[in-house]
Amino acid sequence: MSYKRILTIQDISCVGQCSLTVALPILSACGLETAILPSAVLSNHTAGFTGFTFRDLTDDMPDIEKQWEKENLKFEAVYTGYLGSTKQIDYVESIMKTSTLPGALKIVDPAMADGGKLYPTFDMEYVEAMKKLVFDADITLPNITEACFLTGMEYKEEYDEAYIDELLQKMTDAGAKTVVLTGVSFAKGKTGVMVLDNGKKEYYEHDKIAKGCHGTGDVYASAFVGALMEGKSAYEAAKIAADYTVMCIQYTQGDPDHWYGVKFEPLLGDLIQMIK
Ligand code: PXL
Secondary structure: OOOOEEEEEEEEEEEOOOOHHHHHHHHHHOOOEEEEEEEEEEEEOOOOOOOOOEEEOHHHHHHHHHHHHHHOOOEEEEEEOOOOOHHHHHHHHHHHHHOEEEEEEEEEOOOOEEOOEEOOOOOHHHHHHHHHHHHHOOEEOOEHHHHHHHHOOOOOOOOOHHHHHHHHHHHHHOOOOEEEEEOOOOOOOEEEEEEEEOOEEEEEEEEOOOOOOOOHHHHHHHHHHHHHHOOOOHHHHHHHHHHHHHHHHHHHOOOOOOOOOOOOHHHHHHHHHHHO
8 A cells, every 4th residue: 555645734723623633634544644734723613603713823834844845855745725814825835836746736625615605714815815726736626605706706506507517617717627516516405526627527416414514625625635645536536525524414413512513533434445
């Protein structure tokens, strides 16, 4: 079995089962040496708690990058999620150049919006900066809201396949390579993922279990990256990640105290089985 070293850059939400507290265990369970670069430290995520603390770690990044350069530390892939600031995006772009091995994969989850709205810490300046990162990446995993912000297309709750095709076309025109568009639903009670890879479009549909479960975007993206790095194609990885995320939502459902994230840890063994 290959043993790969990946870097993931996203926030530490101390409580809330999202970003690094999800990515690190999932990527490690998939067999990857996982280095982390925290973009910010929050007391908890920003969706649904009464407030949150936020320590931006942007200014630490250039020194971390210099130190890694001095040690000649290089990664076979970089996977980014929720970032701390607009300025940070420039630093992340630089790290993607200086800290990668030749042929390293750049995987960008824009992680900035959902349900037609930006998350509370972001504005349009951030969206503009994020465009560079997304359209320069090898693979990006936006949800429909994020793809709309990135392309300027109108966000719709109800749509048909022509709308999704236009969204994918606009992403491609702007420079996107492989696009894994999440939360694409054509039928009541169903949702799925549309994968555009090497000009080929494939859709994987599954049951829609609950509305807007927190942290599932990060569970999905992390499982996708884990499966991809273990040699699956983008479509296979998208399917595995969808099946795993659905299992996690099902496992969490019915526990009203667990509204802030999904119980993904007890099902890591199932994810590993799906990948092997
Ligand atoms: O899951 C995305 C995410 C990551 N990090 C923080 C968030 C969110 C979503 O709200 O608030 C801090």
